[in-house]
Amino acid sequence: MAIDPNNLSATATLTFSEEFDAFETWNGTTGLDTIGAPQWSTKIRATGTLPYNDESQYYVAGPDGAAAAGNTLPNPFHVADGALTIAAAPADPSIQGSLEGQTYTSGMITTYHEFSQTYGYFEMRAELPAGHGLWPAFWMLPEDGSWPPELD
Template identity: 50%
Template structure:
């Protein structure tokens, strides 16, 4: 995708009083987050210089949680490929000519194919390739160079890697969506946590987190939508600098309210934007490690300097829904907040 408008401005997240949980490693059943209460802007804006008095608190309850104490494909919460429409035969996800269409994205310069133990590529039987490693409650999505003997079987992709999506198992309209992760680095390394509409349309797209592998500690958070007047895809977002992001776990999230989208790092608001047109449907979550990019700066194309093996480490992925009754932001009276929930409503 080539964004038509993309604001990319680096900066450090300013310290501010925290309303959220002090223990960021936890995914508690209940959560309170800061949210802006002034009028949302059509363009994204940074929040690190905002007066703390301009924030209020929203309470949420957990609706989805995976802390990866087991292989991600055993829980039924994830599938290891892009999902398709009802007309796409189930068998096509697992092998044969054409199966790569749901397991790679070539036009933007990616050079990986997403595999899992069931996937056979052009072979007659599953190849048994598993990019998902679990140890001590941490999931590693591992990208590695394709074995030469399997290059033609895997449609001549330079790397094998992994993707996990919740399409068909969990989607939600409004709420808070969060990943706790370390960001891998290296030429061509492109980790991401993002969301798409469950109806299969595009845009809208919420990029909660995209790492720039050639710029350690640099990540971008971006909103994408289609302009109803021009028909063009518009994008607005910011880069944020977190020098220890490759070495330490941090929380990256998006709070989707009725009137705005608020991006958070370690549960502190860092940017927001008025909800654009086209965000009517529930959205599902995607986490992946791509290799190579033509249009996304700071990643680079795959070359001899790219790592032979690299891992995107993920401690957990969680989602929360806004509690149905919130304290009104302008009065002391309790007021109902309408929400639309689709998917798993059990705290896990």
């Protein structure tokens, strides 16, 4: 049966939903929260940046901030009124030496390790900021980490 975006309840099965009533991250083993729902991961790779994208930010791992060289990094993740905000900001000079040469801090969320789906209808509701140096995105990437292809 084809999926009709105008009649999803009759033509599709919901497989993942996030209303951001809270922000729970991957527990590192199961990828599920206490009720068995997929969680988000805030760690994208062994380092805190994507050097091949020529990015200027260091992605802070975890909603509580992360320790870097004895300093606590700012928490870019905030949940209020059913919305997640991920803030990008200039890094305090006192921690820039711990940020792999990056001058900004920010955050990224991913369902890698927790949830994947090959086919279906995908929808995101978001307000994406505009401005110099910003790169907000909703990427769908292959589960095996290969590239290309990706869907933006």
